[in-house]
Amino acid sequence: MSEKHQLTLKDIARELGLAVSTVSRALKSHPDISKETIKLVKDYAEKHHYVPNLLAVNFRKSKTFNIGLIIPELVHQFFSSIISGVIKEANQHGYNVMICQSNEHVDDEKKVAQALLNSRVDGVIISLSNETDEVSHLKEFIAADIPVVQVDKISDLFDTPKVIVNDFAGAYQAVSHFIKSGYRKIAHIRGRLNVQHSNERFRGYAEAIKHEGLSYSEDYIKVCDQLTEEEGYEFAEQLMSLPGPPDAIFCVTDLVALGVMKYLREKNIQVPNQVGVIGFSNWKLGEIISPTLSTVHQPGYELGEKATELLLDKIVNGMDSPNQTVVLNADLIVRESVKNSPAVDGHY
Amino acid sequence: MSEKHQLTLKDIARELGLAVSTVSRALKSHPDISKETIKLVKDYAEKHHYVPNLLAVNFRKSKTFNIGLIIPELVHQFFSSIISGVIKEANQHGYNVMICQSNEHVDDEKKVAQALLNSRVDGVIISLSNETDEVSHLKEFIAADIPVVQVDKISDLFDTPKVIVNDFAGAYQAVSHFIKSGYRKIAHIRGRLNVQHSNERFRGYAEAIKHEGLSYSEDYIKVCDQLTEEEGYEFAEQLMSLPGPPDAIFCVTDLVALGVMKYLREKNIQVPNQVGVIGFSNWKLGEIISPTLSTVHQPGYELGEKATELLLDKIVNGMDSPNQTVVLNADLIVRESVKNSPAVDGHY
DNA sequence: TGATTTTCCGCAACCGATTGTGCAATCAAT
DNA sequence: ATTGATTGCACAATCGGTTGCGGAAAATCA
Numbered sequence A, B: 001m002s003e004k005h006q007l008t009l010k011d012i013a014r015e016l017g018l019a020v021s022t023v024s025r026a027l028k029s030h031p032d033i034s035k036e037t038i039k040l041v042k043d044y045a046e047k048h049h050y051v052p053n054l055l056a057v058n059f060r061k062s063k064t065f066n067i068g069l070i071i072p073e074l075v076h077q078f079f080s081s082i083i084s085g086v087i088k089e090a091n092q093h094g095y096n097v098m099i100c101q102s103n104e105h106v107d108d109e110k111k112v113a114q115a116l117l118n119s120r121v122d123g124v125i126i127s128l129s130n131e132t133d134e135v136s137h138l139k140e141f142i143a144a145d146i147p148v149v150q151v152d153k154i155s156d157l158f159d160t161p162k163v164i165v166n167d168f169a170g171a172y173q174a175v176s177h178f179i180k181s182g183y184r185k186i187a188h189i190r191g192r193l194n195v196q197h198s199n200e201r202f203r204g205y206a207e208a209i210k211h212e213g214l215s216y217s218e219d220y221i222k223v224c225d226q227l228t229e230e231e232g233y234e235f236a237e238q239l240m241s242l243p244g245p246p247d248a249i250f251c252v253t254d255l256v257a258l259g260v261m262k263y264l265r266e267k268n269i270q271v272p273n274q275v276g277v278i279g280f281s282n283w284k285l286g287e288i289i290s291p292t293l294s295t296v297h298q299p300g301y302e303l304g305e306k307a308t309e310l311l312l313d314k315i316v317n318g319m320d321s322p323n324q325t326v327v328l329n330a331d332l333i334v335r336e337s338v339k340n341s342p343a344v345d346g347h348y
Numbered sequence C: 001t002g003a004t005t006t007t008c009c010g011c012a013a014c015c016g017a018t019t020g021t022g023c024a025a026t027c028a029a030t
Numbered sequence D: 001a002t003t004g005a006t007t008g009c010a011c012a013a014t015c016g017g018t019t020g021c022g023g024a025a026a027a028t029c030a
Helices: A009-016 A020-027 A035-047 A054-061 A077-092 A106-118 A136-143 A167-180 A196-211 A229-240 A254-266 A300-317 B009-016 B020-027 B035-047 B054-061 B077-092 B106-118 B136-143 B167-180 B196-211 B229-240 B254-266 B300-317
Strands: A066-071 A096-101 A123-126 A148-151 A162-165 A186-190 A221-223 A248-251 A276-278 A295-297 A325-328 A331-333 B066-071 B096-101 B123-126 B148-151 B162-165 B186-190 B221-223 B248-251 B276-278 B295-297 B325-328 B331-333
Touching (some): A009 A035, A020 A035, A054 B054, A066 A300, A096 B077, A106 A136, A148 A300, A167 A276, A167 A295, A221 A229, A229 A254, B066 B106, B066 B300, B077 B300, B106 B136, B123 B300, B167 B186, B167 B196, B167 B248, B167 B331, B221 B229, B300 B325
Parallel strands (some): A148 A162, B123 B148, B162 B325
Antiparallel strands (some): A295 A331
């Protein structure tokens, strides 16, 4: 079975009494070659299952047809969704994806960036680590004429095409939905002050409240550091112990929301009737717990797709094409953790 | 910044007044080259940041340094753990990983297999789709001298190295732990009859019970089809409605266990005091729910590592090395869903 | 000193496909 | 019939390393 020698152009040429160059051109229907010869060659190639040697083609064209993907961590629903989108879109255009993890550390990020540089990828998609505050190691790609696209966790210090989620609008939707469902005292457990996502979500929260003519007290804003379930639990306790406790809690993340719900359940506070809860990210577990968790869906798959689309555009059309920023919608998913109200007008 | 022309051996040779072949050999410290010349060349190369053109090297050596990885689905904690292990091990040896999804469909599996074949990967790691019952499309790899390693979801019809988890021992541990913790009436919600994993776990369940001198009635065995939370809920209801309901339920999967716990909570049946629950797989969500879920950990990362190790061995040492099967342990993780008992001797 | 071995390096083919250039044969035009 | 344009294909260089072979210079030996 194992044919020692893969069929090459030379073999076909010899067999057909043609020159290698003629065979090569015939296979791509070059106008210089007569219809008859083209048919002859193509028939022969098909019959003998000729497959061009990718290694040779890539070498000649000086292209690897590989794109690098640097993400903070692989075992994570959101990021693996992104990966999935990238792979699908890349494969569709004949590219492979080399996945690297930064583990949220800038040192690892530098290391894998260097590795990708050495392996001569045709382009790179990156979602920055939490630690990354300067991007000199990424600018080397640009210096080497390797296009880069940033996705989700981006830096404005680095001028590339970007694909992000509209955190503001997602948060705005969530909080508006609270209000339309009859909740009035809405608290927010937010993320770190130096993270763009958190700030945008907070902004969405604040704007929605303001837009509806309501207001919030500073007591209603809690700042997470690690975004853990424990923090959610703890802040829920603090919030519910206030003289005027909230009747709704918007959480920066599903995991935090879970901690909140755990506390509420333990204290026999009814969700959604006494307190409504909305998270962010649409983790699988939100569908599983009870009551099921309302959340804002981040379209990871679509982020990956779009980022790849932009990257391939750069690769094909050159570095000088404009650096657009694509903003994808983050949409509210209403589940049981928010009470139904006839006031809801289906606007969402 | 962007140096149009990457430094090549020819450049170094010209600059140093040497032949290209000499430079090439010097860089790999070939004994034919004098110490002085080697130093001269290496210093120059380092100073000017010479990086060999991987495309050229790969072409010459007829190697891609790519390995393919075919898995059912990417967005899944277990499989992404495997991926993570594969990538780490592969990168450590200078290989890249091309990830493909079969989406649990044999047609997709065939498609990506063909794609990997055409892209001339140096080797393939595969975890079969649920639909796969014949492996002719995979034997093409062997015919093309491309080594294959199977991981987790394997077929005995295909003679390759394999890496699997000891489902039997994991289940045995779980059920033994139930017994040592004082549970006596242990039910099992199992998976499909035609899936090897399910059968092994069932076998572990049955053997553990038998070994402790206990027995189970057929009423205590429920067979899932889709392994969903809903099925868990439903079967829990059936089990708890029996004349003699169980005091412990061993579930084939964490998700099923979750459905069970949901039912028990709704009926105010205390976990773990009235009924103990153990799942399988160690999903993240098991740590998050309350009570936290005891489960059997499947070492996905280690599976990936080991599979890659075996594959690289094949790639380097040739196809004729023996096809071993590596069995990794699946270990019990005790959490709150099983009651503590002094009878537990720390054996686990 | 001449013969032989060893040391060190250059020459050139090669991997397989791509592509610019050149040239014969065919065809059209004057 | 002679010139000019067009068609259809072959030749050969090229991409950047790798590697077998051969040969000059230096070192060792007789």
